[in-house]
Structures are given as C-alpha cells and as structure tokens.
Amino acid sequence: MSARRILSLWLGHLSTDRLARQNAAVNERPFATIENVRGAFILRHLNARAEANGLKPGGSLSDARALVPGLAVAHADQEADRRTLLSLARAADRYTPLVGLDPPDGLMLDITGCAHLFGGEDAMLADILSRFARWGYSAHGAVAPNPLLAYGLARFGPGGVFAKNAEDAFMALPVEALRLPEETSDVLVRLGLKLVGHVFAQPRAPLVQRFGPQIAQRLDQVIGHVSVPITPLTPVPQSISERRFAEPVMVLEGIAASLPGLTARLCEGLERRGEGARRTTLRLFHADCGVTDVAVGTSDPLADPKRMAKLLTARLERLAERIATDSGIDLVRLYGTETAPLVSQQGTLEGGRLSEADLAALVDTLCERLGRDAVTRLAPADDHRPGHEQTILKASETLHQTSHWSFAQTGVPPDRPLRLLWPPEPVETLASVPDGPPVRFVWRRVCHTVALAEGPERIASPWWDASHDAATCDYFRVEDSEGRRFFMFRQGLYGRESPPRWFMHGLFA
Amino acid sequence: MFYEQVRNINDWSTMPRAAQTVSNIPHVDGVSSGAHLWRQERQTVSNGINVPGLEGLFPSGLSRSLHVLEAETAQDGAILSAFPLAFAHHLSPPRPIAWVTQSLAAGEAGQPYGPGLAAFGHDPFQFIFVTAPRAADVLWAIEECLRSLAVGAVVGELNDRKAIDLTATRRLAMRCERADVPAFLLSHLPLNESALAARSRWRIGPGKMAGRAGLLGEPAFAVNVVKNRDGFCARRSLTLACRSGVFAPFERKRAAESPALSPETSTAHETTRSLVTPAVLHLAERRRHRDHLARMRS
Numbered sequence: 085m086s087a088r089r090i091l092s093l094w095l096g097h098l099s100t101d102r103l104a105r106q107n108a109a110v111n112e113r114p115f116a117t118i119e120n121v122r123g124a125f126i127l128r129h130l131n132a133r134a135e136a137n138g139l140k141p142g143g144s145l146s147d148a149r150a151l152v153p154g155l156a157v158a159h160a161d162q163e164a165d166r167r168t169l170l171s172l173a174r175a176a177d178r179y180t181p182l183v184g185l186d187p188p189d190g191l192m193l194d195i196t197g198c199a200h201l202f203g204g205e206d207a208m209l210a211d212i213l214s215r216f217a218r219w220g221y222s223a224h225g226a227v228a229p230n231p232l233l234a235y236g237l238a239r240f241g242p243g244g245v246f247a248k249n250a251e252d253a254f255m256a257l258p259v260e261a262l263r264l265p266e267e268t269s270d271v272l273v274r275l276g277l278k279l280v281g282h283v284f285a286q287p288r289a290p291l292v293q294r295f296g297p298q299i300a301q302r303l304d305q306v307i308g309h310v311s312v313p314i315t316p317l318t319p320v321p322q323s324i325s326e327r328r329f330a331e332p333v334m335v336l337e338g339i340a341a342s343l344p345g346l347t348a349r350l351c352e353g354l355e356r357r358g359e360g361a362r363r364t365t366l367r368l369f370h371a372d373c374g375v376t377d378v379a380v381g382t383s384d385p386l387a388d389p390k391r392m393a394k395l396l397t398a399r400l401e402r403l404a405e406r407i408a409t410d411s412g413i414d415l416v417r418l419y420g421t422e423t424a425p426l427v428s429q430q431g432t433l434e435g436g437r438l439s440e441a442d443l444a445a446l447v448d449t450l451c452e453r454l455g456r457d458a459v460t461r462l463a464p465a466d467d468h469r470p471g472h473e474q475t476i477l478k479a480s481e482t483l484h485q486t487s488h489w490s491f492a493q494t495g496v497p498p499d500r501p502l503r504l505l506w507p508p509e510p511v512e513t514l515a516s517v518p519d520g521p522p523v524r525f526v527w528r529r530v531c532h533t534v535a536l537a538e539g540p541e542r543i544a545s546p547w548w549d550a551s552h553d554a555a556t557c558d559y560f561r562v563e564d565s566e567g568r569r570f571f572m573f574r575q576g577l578y579g580r581e582s583p584p585r586w587f588m589h590g591l592f593a
Numbered sequence: 594m595f596y597e598q599v600r601n602i603n604d605w606s607t608m609p610r611a612a613q614t615v616s617n618i619p620h621v622d623g624v625s626s627g628a629h630l631w632r633q634e635r636q637t638v639s640n641g642i643n644v645p646g647l648e649g650l651f652p653s654g655l656s657r658s659l660h661v662l663e664a665e666t667a668q669d670g671a672i673l674s675a676f677p678l679a680f681a682h683h684l685s686p687p688r689p690i691a692w693v694t695q696s697l698a699a700g701e702a703g704q705p706y707g708p709g710l711a712a713f714g715h716d717p718f719q720f721i722f723v724t725a726p727r728a729a730d731v732l733w734a735i736e737e738c739l740r741s742l743a744v745g746a747v748v749g750e751l752n753d754r755k756a757i758d759l760t761a762t763r764r765l766a767m768r769c770e771r772a773d774v775p776a777f778l779l780s781h782l783p784l785n786e787s788a789l790a791a792r793s794r795w796r797i798g799p800g801k802m803a804g805r806a807g808l809l810g811e812p813a814f815a816v817n818v819v820k821n822r823d824g825f826c827a828r829r830s831l832t833l834a835c836r837s838g839v840f841a842p843f844e845r846k847r848a849a850e851s852p853a854l855s856p857e858t859s860t861a862h863e864t865t866r867s868l869v870t871p872a873v874l875h876l877a878e879r880r881r882h883r884d885h886l887a888r889m890r891s
Contacts, residue, residue, distance in 0.1 A: 442743035443689060443721075449737050450723055458724045462707040462717040474707035479721055487718035489711050497809050498712030498835055502678075503671045503703030530668065538809050561809055567799030568668065569812065591703055593675030593713075593812045593833070 092234035099129035117160040174375040184314035236261030255281035325349035332371040332412025347389035360385025363422035369415035501590025508587035532564040646840025665798030670702035670781030682838030688745030691738035698752035714836040728756030763790035794820035807883040
C-alpha cells in the first residue's frame with residue numbers, strides 16, 4: 085500500500101486562467117466569473133488579484149463591486165471549464181498513463197513507478213507545475229501515498245512531496261481537507277474541531293453516530309486502511325511506445341520519420357504476446373497543451389510495423405496544416421488500443437488464404453485514404469423492387485463472408501440494368517397509348533426516339549409496408565434509335581387521381 | 594518460432610513486386626518457396642486474355658496490361674462497363690475484381706448494380722467497389738489495387754479528360770506489367786488524340802439494332818480499336834453474349850434472325866411452328882407483323 089504514489093493537482097484559477105489564455109488583459113486586474121442564482125449574481129471563480137482584494141467565491145456581485153470598484157466580470161461557463169480540464173488531463177497523460185479527473189478543478193495522477201523517468205518526484209512535480217505555468221494555468225500539487233492525502237495537501241497545505249510525513253502534515257490541515265460534505269465540516273468547525281488532527285483525537289463511535297458512516301470512511305482513507313481508486317480517463321492500453329523530442333517538431337516529416345521506430349517497438353511487444361493491433365492510436369502532444377489523436381483501424385489484427393507506419397502516415401498527412409501552424413509537437417506516443425490474437429495463416433499453393441490477407445491489406449489501405457464508406461461490396465437483399473435488390477456493405481466488414489448471390493433469375497438479354505441511377509431521375513415522355521411504352525422521351529435535356537421497348541413488368545410496393553406510398557410501377561426496357569438501352573418506369577396508373585410520372589432508373593450495357 | 598513463420602508470410606505479401614519475380618532465388622524457408630512456386634506457375638499461365646470473337650483483332654489475346662476504353666460520346670459512359678465484365682470471364686484463376694469509380698462518373702452513368710452484374714454471369718460479391726471524388730484519388734486507388742496480390746483485374750472509371758494523360762497511363766501500364774494484372778481504364782468522356790501509354794485503345798458506342806425482330810437481343814456495340822499493340826486496328830460491330838463473355842460479329846446474327854429473308858429460313862420457321870406452344874406462336878406472329886410494318890415504312 086505504501087508503494088502507491090499519487091500526485092494531486094489543483095488548478096485554483098482554472099476558469100479565469102482559461103479566459104486569460106484568450107485575452108491577456110483578464111489577469112491584469114481583479115476579475116471574476118459570475119452566475120445567476122435565483123435572480124442574484126453570485127461570484128463563482130476569482131483570479132489571484134480579486135482574491136488579494138479580499139473577495140470570496142459565493143459572495144454577491146453587488147457587494148464585490150462595492151469592495152472592488154474595478155472588478156471585471158464574465159459569465160461562468162461550466163461546460164467550457166469541464167472541456168478545459170479534460171484537455172489538460174489528456175495533456176498530463178505524458179507523465180503517466182493513469183490520469184483521473186478530479187472535478188471541478190483538479191487532476192489525480194497515479195505516478196507510481198513513473199517518477200524516476202523524470203528525475204525523481206521533486207523534479208517531476210516541478211516539471212509539471214512549470215509546464216502548466218507555461219500553458220497559462222496556475223497549479224498547486226502534492227505527492228502523497230494516497231489520493232485523499234494528496235488532495236488535502238495540494239489544496240489546503242503547502243504542496244510538495246510527502247513520503248512518511250504525509251499523515252503528520254495532513255493532521256495540521258483544516259477540517260475541509262477531509263472532503264466531507266459542506267454542512268458536516270461546518271458543524272465540525274462550530275464544535276471546535278477545526279483541524280484534521282482534532283477529529284482524529286475524538287473517539288470514532290460518537291463521530292459516526294453524529295455524522296454518519298462517511299466520516300469514518302474518510303478517516304480510514306487518510307491512514308490508508310481503505311484505498312481510493314482513480315478512474316483513468318483513457319483505459320490503460322496493453323502496449324505503448326513513445327518518442328520524445330528535445331525541441332517541439334513543427335514539420336510533419338519529422339513526426340513521420342519517427343513512426344517506423346515507434347511501430348517497430350510496439351509490434352515487438354505485441355508479437356511477444358502473439359497479438360496484433362486491431363486499433364492503433366497515435367497521440368500527438370502539442371507543446372501548447374493540446375493533444376491530437378490519430379486512430380487507425382484494420383480489419384485484421386496487424387503486427388507488421390511497416391504497414392502500421394504506412395497507415396498512420398496517410399492519416400498524419402491530413403493534419404499537416406495544423407501541425408505547421410501550431411506550436412509544434414514535443415511527444416509522440418503510440419498505443420495499441422485494441423488488440424486481438426494473431427490468427428495464423430497458412431498460405432496455400434493456389435494462394436487462397438494468402439490472397440485473403442492481401443485483400444484485407446488492400447481494403448485497409450484504400451479505407452485509410454478514402455474513408456470506410458468508399459470501399460464497398462454488394463450483397464443481395466430480399467426485396468423485389470428494382471433498386472432494392474442489393475445492399476451495399478462496407479468492404480472492411482465483409483472480408484470473411486461468402487457470397488449469397490444466386491444466378492437463376494437472369495434472362496437473355498439481362499432483365500436488370502448494369503448501372504443503377506439512384507434516386508431515379510424524372511423523364512418527360514410522349515406515349516402513343518396511355519398504358520404503353522413511350523415513343524419519345526427527354527432525359528437530361530436530350531431527346532431520345534424509342535426504337536424498341538419491352539414491358540411492362542409491373543412491380544408494386546409491398547402492401548404490408550405502410551410507409552411506402554403504394555404507387556405501382558410499370559418497368560420498361562427501352563432501346564432508342566441509336567442503340568442505347570434504358571431501364572425506365574412509369575409510377576402510378578392511369579385513371580387514378582394523380583397522373584403517372586416517368587422515371588429513368590438504370591442503363592443497360 | 595511460430596510467429597516468425599507467420600511474419601514471413603506477411604513479409605512476403607508486402608514485398609515489392611520486383612523482388613518476387615521468377616528470376617530471383619527462391620527462399621529457403623518452406624512457406625516462402627511454396628508461395629514462390631505458385632507465383633511461377635501464374636507467370637507461365639499468363640500470356641494473354643483470349644476473348645472469343647476478338648481473335649481477329651487480338652491474335653494472341655489481350656495482354657495483361659493497361660487498356661483504355663473511351664466512350665464515343667458523353668452519353669455512352671454506361672455501356673463501357675460491359676467490356677471489362679466480358680473480358681473478366683476469360684481471366685484465370687478467378688480472383689476479386691477491383692472497380693474504382695470517380696463519384697462524378699457514378700452520378701452520370703449510375704452505380705454498378707448487383708443483379709445486373711449477376712446477369713452478366715459474375716458473382717457481384719467478388720467485386721470490390723471503390724468510389725473517389727477526385728481523379729487523382731481514382732488513379733491512386735488503381736495503383737494501390739495493382740500493387741496488391743489479391744486482385745485479378747482492376748477497372749477504373751473516370752469522368753475527367755485531363756486526368757488521363759501520358760504520364761498517368763505510363764505509370765499504370767508499368768504497374769500492370771510489373772504485377773501481371775490487367776487494368777481497364779474507362780473514360781466516360783471521349784478523349785482527344787494525344788498519345789497514351791496503353792497497349793490498346795478502344796472507342797465504343799452503341800450498336801444500332803433497328804431492323805431486328807421486335808424484341809431486345811444481346812447488347813450490340815460499335816467498336817473502333819484505334820490503337821493496338823497486341824494486334825490490329827479496325828472498326829467492328831459486335832454483339833456480346835453477356836453470360837459467357839463471347840463476342841460475335843453483328844451483321845451475321847442479323848441475317849440469321851430476320852425470318853422472311855429467304856425461303857430456307859421461312860421453311861425452318863414453319864418446321865418449328867409445329868413444336869412451339871400457341872403463346873410463342875402468337876409472339877412470333879406479332880414479331881413478323883412488326884417486322885413487315887418496319888419494312889413497309891422504310
């Protein structure tokens with residue numbers, strides 16, 4: 085238990101710092117965000133200058149204006165604050181994979197076993213604080229053996245690194261450090277139990293009787309009898325490889341050049357477990373606290389570093405502009421987010437299995453550049469209406485499927501067109517008899533004279549499906565005087581309320 | 594050890610084509626040499642695509658390289674797709690076909706339709722359809738498909754005159770020849786006369802069917818082979834038996850099908866009359882009547 089090391093970060097001025105990043109004038113004078121509570125404006129967040137002037141969160145705006153006439157205000161935006169905290173948590177991911185949110189204004193980092201990478205806990209904490217300061221966020225941090233100690237020491241104590249002395253330091257903190265509900269700590273303070281040490285000195289049973297079981301739970305958490313879990317923001321992936329840059333990299337080529345090494349290391353780790361990555365995420369840490377994720381998915385588990393690098397490079401190219409205009413990237417990390425066991429594939433002499441793996445590789449390459457919807461296959465659908473007889477499937481999801489098409493129904497010449505126009509295009513026609521095929525028609529502003537026509541093939545909408553307008557269609561196969569063949573239909577019947585309309589639905593070879 | 598072997602296969606499949614040609618020394622590893630044998634066998638088989646009915650134009654078949662098929666007019670884009678489908682009947686071994694279409698071409702001429710492909714005797718599931726908005730993406734996708742061992746033929750459809758030039762076709766032709774996989778570039782717009790690096794170049798329009806007995810027959814085409822490194826250039830009128838991919842000259846068929854031209858054919862018609870059912874008889878009579886009217890009109 086004592087081996088656990090938790091770093092708690094407190095961003096005391098998160099809200100005002102966020103605004104100050106957009107407008108530097110915010111931190112030059114007293115500033116507060118306000119919220120409308122039951123018709124009165126209440127101060128929510130204050131910057132350092134406002135606090136120095138004696139303002140407190142929760143006070144009313146009119147009182148604050150009386151105290152500090154030059155107070156500037158803006159409306160509080162909890163959603164934006166939450167987003168900022170989230171993006172900071174992502175950026176803090178560079179220190180440890182186990183980063184948890186501590187809303188509304190804190191982060192919890194489990195740095196067990198990570199600190200030596202940054203030259204010890206003191207150096208790590210200093211590094212984090214200076215980095216946050218560079219990003220424009222004032223932060224306080226404390227490292228302690230459990231989350232509650234770290235929380236209290238970061239917010240109410242001096243901060244810094246505590247090892248054995250953490251509990252002693254905690255005892256001297258105000259009772260709010262126990263993270264009890266506000267009314268409970270108010271009562272404790274009124275009873276004279278102002279410090280955590282005072283509460284510990286009391287017998288346990290009467291405290292529980294008076295304040296409920298939570299206070300006992302908190303006390304246990306302080307001394308480490310009950311552990312507090314941290315929910316990591318991103319599930320810790322099985323395998324990671326990363327590359328740090330001494331200076332932020334501004335050009336895409338620099339990042340692309342680091343990819344082969346990263347993928348090789350990742351695949352090495354995966355291969356040792358007999359796995360391949362089905363989903364790989366490349367996380368780019370920008371020097372100015374942003375994080376960009378680039379994810380690629382493959383249809384088959386992938387353990388080939390070269391192909392992985394190729395797929396990722398294709399994705400990176402789309403980010404080229406953003407990387408060039410931003411402040412650069414100082415850390416690149418590659419996660420095998422979703423892994424699956426590698427299926428052993430034995431190539432046959434005819435290339436059967438082999439070509440299936442090749443097909444998967446081809447489909448992935450095409451999908452990466454053109455998108456998953458652009459690479460498709462056709463499967464039959466159980467419907468009799470032309471245009472509905474097929475379903476379009478994504479090729480990446482159908483690699484191991486087999487064909488269900490039947491060839492029985494086709495005649496000579498083909499009774500279904502080779503190319504389908506979807507949706508059908510309206511056509512102006514002239515027919516010799518109302519129910520017959522057209523004699524002449526205008527499609528896309530070109531007039532065609534009909535030489536031959538076969539039909540009608542009468543196809544009605546399914547009567548059991550009420551969502552369709554139940555117009556019956558008469559389909560004709562039409563050849564014009566130049567030999568082009570068309571698949572057209574008349575929607576509706578004569579003698580009904582609305583006159584029938586003609587549509588072009590497909591083209592024959 | 595086991596995974597090393599798996600990796601060997603993957604390495605082999607992603608190796609550049611040049612390293613896989615027969616002239617290279619086969620790998621000592623058992624798996625790789627098996628694949629190598631398969632490769633060798635394929636290379637000996639692949640001399641050309643012998644399409645029945647086109648022997649006069651292509652004596653030793655269409656080479657497994659780039660062929661450019663262009664529409665006679667801007668309205669004829671749709672009929673081009675019949676040709677690669679016909680050629681694909683004579684490819685062996687049957688492997689998936691990649692069909693890359695520029696979105697604009699699909700909008701103009703329609704998307705390939707499954708039941709229509711099935712009517713051509715192909716399994717629609719063996720096609721991988723790729724749609725790309727820009728001509729550059731289409732050309733890239735064709736190249737990627739040719740790079741892959743999984744594909745038996747590649748069809749590219751473009752609606753962009755400028756994209757099909759000497760550089761683009763030379764790139765594709767080199768890829769084709771290295772991969773030993775044919776590619777058919779369909780230009781839905783008529784191209785200008787500039788030189789292309791294709792083995793053959795076809796101009797294709799619809800065949801005029803007027804004068805045939807009043808029902809639709811097999812599709813007909815007016816084919817003009819304007820460049821042919823594999824044989825001869827000529828103009829032909831051809832019909833296509835869709836299900837088998839066999840071409841036939843158009844005029845001969847027309848003579849055989851019009852019934853009242855010579856006494857021999859009419860007696861043949863009489864003899865079949867006793868065998869057919871009344872419904873068919875009625876149809877044949879209607880057909881003759883319509884034919885008669887057509888002749889009267891002309």
